[in-house]
Amino acid sequence: MGERLYEYEEITDLKDMLEKSGKKYGDKIAYKIKIEKNKYKTYTHSKVRQMINALGTRLIEMGLKGKKIAVIGENRYEWEIAYLAIVCGVGIVVPLDRSLPENELEKLIERSRSRSNLFLK
Numbered sequence: 001m002g003e004r005l006y007e008y009e010e011i012t013d014l015k016d017m018l019e020k021s022g023k024k025y026g027d028k029i030a031y032k033i034k035i036e037k038n039k040y041k042t043y044t045h046s047k048v049r050q051m052i053n054a055l056g057t058r059l060i061e062m063g064l065k066g067k068k069i070a071v072i073g074e075n076r077y078e079w080e081i082a083y084l085a086i087v088c089g090v091g092i093v094v095p096l097d098r099s100l101p102e103n104e105l106e107k108l109i110e111r112s113r114s115r116s117n118l119f120l121k
Helices: 014-025 043-060 075-090 104-113
Strands: 029-036 039-044 068-073 092-096 117-121
Touching: 014 043, 014 075, 029 043, 039 043, 043 075, 068 075, 068 104, 075 092, 092 104
Parallel strands: 068 092, 068 117
Antiparallel strands: 029 039
8 A cells, every 4th residue: 555645534424523523623614604695694613513412402302312303405504404413413314305295205204204304494
């Protein structure tokens, strides 16, 4: 094996990735969300980590620890926060495509035996 061309950080899972990126890039912008023309809201890596932890804590308080949770919504940062909160310690995420017909979504939720559903608008 040859010499490494670049240095890298060993990452074991998504939770480890979030912890390491939070420490390394804490005050740097993770999301820049357009609110209206020429107006944006930004979230740092530290703030994103806080949102993920807060949602995860709330889901656990709701009795969802270890449960399957279906998530459906638009492709936006709130969806990612929900996804990461679930997979980083709450339970099993069941990501669903919002463009599916309602009857197909119902079947997928039933088949997955999801205990709760998060609908993000």
